[in-house]
Amino acid sequence: MTKGNRLLHTMLRVRDLEKSMDFYCTHLGMTLLRRTEHPEGRFTLAFLGYGAESDHTVLELTHNWDRTEAYDLGDAFGHIAIGVQDIYSVCEALEAQGIEVPRKPGPMKHGTTVIAFVRDPDGYMIEFIER
Template structure:
């Protein structure tokens, strides 16, 4: 059954003024940026689009994505920044300087109480192959594809404990029935 927006309470028609608005990125904090960058580039094949340092506030931003055409990424820093903020599906990793030296620091994943943020999600062409790839790379699983009530959905954790849902679109047809 198709969703009719006017049948779902709270859903309103998109105002003309919002035309062109694009969800650009979501941000996760990274305690040890080298470890997180290696994870997202090696395990999920993301590319670093831009790194921005803010010495006066002591943090660095790393913007990662899976661009359709990596050759289109500009070389010029300013153009590359503008390009980055014009993309879809960007992951921003924020490193607060010195966090890597605090053995007590652990970021809240949003799934423990009090719950809030839950996860990010990647779609993959072959869920079984992705699950094998995660095993090969010693990725920590929260849930494998054959576990729990929702089959054909994987949850893994990144180095800071954030959950990542992994789905194969063609296997998702029966979800929520």
């Protein structure tokens, strides 16, 4: 059953697709891999990532054209995690660009792994893990 299985993508619903794409591409260094418009369903999909979909897990941003109010993020979703080389420099650069870093870099409470959290334009938490 699991032979050949692979995690393909994670989907987030966003209110302002351009603002979200700017956050993930300009500030977090992802690349827009593909974008499709679906006028009949009144939505747009944008797939972003650090490598080709053929061998990397990517992020799908879904923009529903008629959605004007914020999405309820709920309390079950936690975060998306991204491995980074120098977490202190990454967070310092993002803060200089006006990105909120609610959890500054440092060791996690019950371990030695160095982590930090930033917030995307829709309020989703992005965890950085120093690798």
